[in-house]
Amino acid sequence: MKFRRARDRDESFTAFVATRSHRLIAHAELLCGHREQARDIVQTVLVRAYQRWSRIEHDDPYGYVQRSVTNAVTDWWRTAHQRHERPVDVVPDVPGRPDDTIDDRRALLGALDLLTHRERAVVVLRYFDDHTERDVASMLGISVGTVKSTCHTALRKMRIALDDEAPSPHSLHGPQEQS
Amino acid sequence: MTLAPDDLRTAMNDLARTTGPLDPGPILRSGKRRRTRRHLAAAAGAAAAIAAVTGGIAALRPGGDTPVVVSDGKAIQDLDNSLHGLDAGTYEFSLSGAYLITDIVRARVEAAGGYDIEYSSAMSLRRAGTTTYLKPSGAGTYSGPGVLEQLKSAGLPQAEIDRYATGIAQLDGTHWLRVDPQRLIKAAQVDEQSSLDYLAPTPAAEKPDITGADALIAAVTTAERTGDTITGTLDATKVDSKLRLLIDEPASYYGAPATSMRYRATLDGQGRLTGFTLDLPGTLASQAPDQQPEAPLVITITRYDGIEPPEAPQDAEPITDVTYDLLARDND
Numbered sequence: 001m002k003f004r005r006a007r008d009r010d011e012s013f014t015a016f017v018a019t020r021s022h023r024l025i026a027h028a029e030l031l032c033g034h035r036e037q038a039r040d041i042v043q044t045v046l047v048r049a050y051q052r053w054s055r056i057e058h059d060d061p062y063g064y065v066q067r068s069v070t071n072a073v074t075d076w077w078r079t080a081h082q083r084h085e086r087p088v089d090v091v092p093d094v095p096g097r098p099d100d101t102i103d104d105r106r107a108l109l110g111a112l113d114l115l116t117h118r119e120r121a122v123v124v125l126r127y128f129d130d131h132t133e134r135d136v137a138s139m140l141g142i143s144v145g146t147v148k149s150t151c152h153t154a155l156r157k158m159r160i161a162l163d164d165e166a167p168s169p170h171s172l173h174g175p176q177e178q179s
Numbered sequence: 180m181t182l183a184p185d186d187l188r189t190a191m192n193d194l195a196r197t198t199g200p201l202d203p204g205p206i207l208r209s210g211k212r213r214r215t216r217r218h219l220a221a222a223a224g225a226a227a228a229i230a231a232v233t234g235g236i237a238a239l240r241p242g243g244d245t246p247v248v249v250s251d252g253k254a255i256q257d258l259d260n261s262l263h264g265l266d267a268g269t270y271e272f273s274l275s276g277a278y279l280i281t282d283i284v285r286a287r288v289e290a291a292g293g294y295d296i297e298y299s300s301a302m303s304l305r306r307a308g309t310t311t312y313l314k315p316s317g318a319g320t321y322s323g324p325g326v327l328e329q330l331k332s333a334g335l336p337q338a339e340i341d342r343y344a345t346g347i348a349q350l351d352g353t354h355w356l357r358v359d360p361q362r363l364i365k366a367a368q369v370d371e372q373s374s375l376d377y378l379a380p381t382p383a384a385e386k387p388d389i390t391g392a393d394a395l396i397a398a399v400t401t402a403e404r405t406g407d408t409i410t411g412t413l414d415a416t417k418v419d420s421k422l423r424l425l426i427d428e429p430a431s432y433y434g435a436p437a438t439s440m441r442y443r444a445t446l447d448g449q450g451r452l453t454g455f456t457l458d459l460p461g462t463l464a465s466q467a468p469d470q471q472p473e474a475p476l477v478i479t480i481t482r483y484d485g486i487e488p489p490e491a492p493q494d495a496e497p498i499t500d501v502t503y504d505l506l507a508r509d510n511d
Contacts, residue, residue, distance in 0.1 A: 009431075010207060010431055010432065013203070013207060013210070014203035014204070014207055015203075017200065017201055017202075017203035017206055017207075018200055018203050019200070020200075021200040021201040021203075022195060022198040022199060022200040022201075023195050023198075025198050025199075025200075025201070026191070026194050026195035026198045027195075029194070029198070030191060030194065035198070039201065042201065043201055043206060043209075046201070046206050046210070047206060047209045047210045049210075050206070050207065050210025050211075051210065053210075104190055104193055104194070105193075105194050105197070107190075108190045108191065108194060123187070124191070126184075127184055127187045127188050127191060128188070128191040128192070128195075130188075155182060155184075155187075158182055158187075159182040162182055
């Protein structure tokens, strides 16, 4: 019986990694701007999450892991700053993507790069993860008013950046879809 | 152009759609490894951990002292007896496929005079007489060219930078270092990823056999002998996880086949064990669709006779305090 439970736990964990890790990587990449670093961060967080999987698997595991990824990226920002590092990679890991997708990704990440860490986190949590302003305020330990004003400032910066770019026909447009 | 919130949502979701998922198999295994390491560290303190590392924990045969034997009642006794060569403490062997032990390319044991263990990672551990030596692998966290530059840019005092530079140089894989085995054990117990985490037990007077064959043979449930070959099944759930030969909670990983894994042992003309291969189940309980079957656990005893005690390496230097610290986290 004990083994049965352990096997169920492992199957639940592997299913979660198979179906949700791509979105966690995207979340991390949007926050930190580097896909390889994002994959490393998500992998590390998932290994740690496995230790307590039996406690979190039935209670919004995606939310739990996503919060851990957000915190891990914050730690990465802090230590990268202390080390005076700024990774320069943008290594595509999905072969055969159409060029317009790469352009969109670069444009998006380039615009996000202009934001402060807080602005970036607010934008990602609001528009990628669809959290409410109140939830974002709670996660980041700031007021709802600060979320509103930070979001406004961030979007204005991104608009200016994207206006300055020569837009491709597909740039940042396409059917809205949750993957 | 304008950037409406929906445009941003779409762009971000497009990015997610072009992102590949992680392979669950390696993450599950890393998670299990980490949990095993934490359990080991927590289990009864350092003394128990040292006992495990030195191979002082005996595995119990399933069902006590009366194993289930099919086909050939004498075969299992032959297996037990085949360990006498290893127990004598003079042998040479290789090991591959153990769960939490780096593959051993060649290990030479002459228990009274010392041992020399060469790992596939290029790390070596040697005892000659009463002195222990380590040659680090030259790989890992501190092998990159920019490590010292990072330390310098972090604003450390020059004396500290010099201290780290000495430690980092000692890890470059070209130096034999005189080490304190107890401090190596303490470095391995630090809750960080270290190349020391995956070292095999070292031979001790009370436990000269470090191959792990005794624990596997103790878990044998069926045996049949043909010539000098014995085949059968063993119950992996009875192999002590502290020995790190097999995954912790194997039944949760492999399912029912964990209790009847197939093995093949070979003996020499004197009845001594020369090889033990354990086939890990091909279909895992937690297997991802594209995951490959695991390689078998293979112990090969290449020699029992003519083993000379190892000599002290030329030009060995004393390990520094900072090198122990670096070794504790050189695999992050």
